[in-house]
Amino acid sequence: MVLPKTPTAHQDDRAAGVLLAAACGDALGVPYEFRSRLDRDQSPQMIGGGLGPYAPGEYSHDTQMAVCIAQALVDTQPVAVQDDAATPWVAGAMLRQARDLWKSGRHAAGNGSLTRTGPVALYGLHDAGETAEAARLVSELTHADPLAGDACVIWCEAIRHAVLHANFDGVRAGVALLPTERRAQWHTWLDEAESQDPHTFPDNGYVVTALQAAWSAITRTPVPANNPAKGVFAADHLRLALEAAVRAGHDTNTVAAIAGALLGARWGVSAVPWHWQRAVHGWPETTARDLIGLGVRISHHHMPDRHVWPLVDRHPRNANALTPYRVAHPHDDGVILGNLPLADLDPADLDVDAVVSLCRVGTADFAHVPARDHLRIWLIDRPGANAHGHYTLDQAARAVHGLRQEGKQVLLHCAAGRSRTPTAAARYSGLLGIDPTTAMTDVCQALAPNHPWVNFELERFVFDLAGAAQPAVAKRAWNTSTTLHSWSAQE
Numbered sequence: 020m021v022l023p024k025t026p027t028a029h030q031d032d033r034a035a036g037v038l039l040a041a042a043c044g045d046a047l048g049v050p051y052e053f054r055s056r057l058d059r060d061q062s063p064q065m066i067g068g069g070l071g072p073y074a075p076g077e078y079s080h081d082t083q084m085a086v087c088i089a090q091a092l093v094d095t096q097p098v099a100v101q102d103d104a105a106t107p108w109v110a111g112a113m114l115r116q117a118r119d120l121w122k123s124g125r126h127a128a129g130n131g132s133l134t135r136t137g138p139v140a141l142y143g144l145h146d147a148g149e150t151a152e153a154a155r156l157v158s159e160l161t162h163a164d165p166l167a168g169d170a171c172v173i174w175c176e177a178i179r180h181a182v183l184h185a186n187f188d189g190v191r192a193g194v195a196l197l198p199t200e201r202r203a204q205w206h207t208w209l210d211e212a213e214s215q216d217p218h219t220f221p222d223n224g225y226v227v228t229a230l231q232a233a234w235s236a237i238t239r240t241p242v243p244a245n246n247p248a249k250g251v252f253a254a255d256h257l258r259l260a261l262e263a264a265v266r267a268g269h270d271t272n273t274v275a276a277i278a279g280a281l282l283g284a285r286w287g288v289s290a291v292p293w294h295w296q297r298a299v300h301g302w303p304e305t306t307a308r309d310l311i312g313l314g315v316r317i318s319h320h321h322m323p324d325r326h327v328w329p330l331v332d333r334h335p336r337n338a339n340a341l342t343p344y345r346v347a348h349p350h351d352d353g354v355i356l357g358n359l360p361l362a363d364l365d366p367a368d369l370d371v372d373a374v375v376s377l378c379r380v381g382t383a384d385f386a387h388v389p390a391r392d393h394l395r396i397w398l399i400d401r402p403g404a405n406a407h408g409h410y411t412l413d414q415a416a417r418a419v420h421g422l423r424q425e426g427k428q429v430l431l432h433c434a435a436g437r438s439r440t441p442t443a444a445a446r447y448s449g450l451l452g453i454d455p456t457t458a459m460t461d462v463c464q465a466l467a468p469n470h471p472w473v474n475f476e477l478e479r480f481v482f483d484l485a486g487a488a489q490p491a492v493a494k495r496a497w498n499t500s501t502t503l504h505s506w507s508a509q510e
Contacts, residue, residue, distance in 0.1 A: 024145060034141055034314045035287065035288040035397070036290065037138065037178060038280075038310040039291055040288075041279040042078045042082040045081050045275060046301070047065055048063065049067065049069040051265055051271045052070055053271075065298045081135065084134070085136075086301075086302075088139065093313065128166045128226045128227070129162065130224055130226045130273050132161055132171055136154050136158060136175055137284075139153045141314060141317040144183060150179050166227060172196050174190075174193065174230065174280070174281065177193055185406070187238070209231075211231060212230075212232070212234040212238065213234070217235040217274070218267050224269065234278075236275075237264075239263070240260040247486075248485070248486030264278040287407070288311055289397040289406055293394055294418075297394060307395075308382075311395075312329035330382070332381045337435045340437070350447075350461065353423055353428055354447065356441070357432045358432055358436030359433070371429060372428045377415060378432075392427065396414060396443075408480050415446070431444055435469075438471070441463055444458075459478065459481060
């Protein structure tokens with residue numbers, strides 16, 4: 020096995036997106052499974068129902084199985100996942116039954132193993148051979164047909180490659196990991212997917228057509244050209260392609276879950292819309308936070324960072340911001356701006372209904388707030404560390420706006436309340452119709468006792484999103500230090 024390397028910030032983002040985006044695709048497709056196919060102008064919604072019936076945002080057995088595989092991978096090696104995902108005796112019985120079914124000539128190449136193997140790709144990020152072997156082993160627990168194993172090998176290699184390199188080239192590279200005699204046929208099937216719309220593969224309960232429908236949805240959905248001022252982002256490809264996967268019809272949630280794992284690996288958790296992150300959940304009491312944490316832990320081989328994130332109950336506070344600090348947003352007193360130490364206050368003293376966190380938090384931080392109303396936005400206070408900075412900052416502001424539309428008192432905070440908080444708050448002001456110069460000036464003046472020092476890159480995003488030029492004079496005026504924030508891994 021190739022020894023693991025420390026993932027970059029962008030690779031962490033993408034690893035964290037694999038399970039989450041798969042679950043979002045699953046929950047998005049649940050209401051439309053085996054029902055009339057949606058038209059091109061119809062946008063699927065996480066409204067629940069389906070064959071469950073499921074609650075709005077609840078994912079199905081497809082993600083449940085992937086979570087089981089992910090939990091097994093957190094504590095073991097891929098070659099042992101068969102025994103950890105099911106007890107050794109049960110695993111042996113499953114393998115025998117799967118092989119007997121295939122040898123009998125009955126249908127044994129369904130899409131079930133393909134929808135659950137995505138997490139396998141995160142364990143052997145730097146070892147394509149190990150990933151391919153593990154993908155086939157996990158597939159064979161229930162699907163002995165080599166075609167099912169082939170599909171899992173291709174898709175896991177695509178996910179592994181996307182996490183490392185932020186592109187979809189791994190799909191074709193995955194074919195090279197198959198037995199020589201089956202490679203040409205798989206290239207033909209991929210060619211078909213790239214030339215035809217997702218709904219032209221209607222029998223997508225079959226593993227080949229399920230993969231084709233997912234790949235078609237990904238490749239035939241154009242990647243938008245970034246235009247922040249018009250609210251258009253390349254990261255929107257994740258959402259648009261998942262919607263296209265659902266519109267393929269038939270086994271909608273499975274196809275979208277398959278597509279979601281690869282889309283999450285390519286675009287990352289920072290590209291998942293805030294309202295999807297808020298809604299998605301499922302057995303066993305798993306939320307977006309849990310899915311993100313599983314992805315990171317697998318890719319790090321269960322080694323959390325030096326602050327024990329994402330497992331720590333109480334995330335370490337910034338050494339330069341240990342005292343709770345809060346102030347009302349200058350343009351909406353229903354929004355409180357503050358820092359992470361506010362989590363140490365008595366809930367009655369904090370008096371908020373919802374929290375939007377722009378930094379890492381512990382599992383017990385703000386525990387009194389329902390999971391659905393605690394949004395964690397993947398925004399890093401380090402220039403160049405955000406793969407989709409404009410989109411993510413905009414999503415943070417829209418999360419605040421959406422919660423306020425529901426009448427909630429919202430806390431918006433980062434580690435120290437000095438850098439990410441003012442820029443996200445200023446973007447929220449922009450959603451209220453306030454120009455960015457006024458927004459930045461008023462927010463920073465309100466935070467002045469807390470010594471805001473704005474990350475210049477995030478500040479530029481505020482102006483780009485408003486379609487305005489960033490004024491250098493004003494920039495100097497509202498920053499109390501010419502030195503950028505000394506980022507202390509409070510990401």
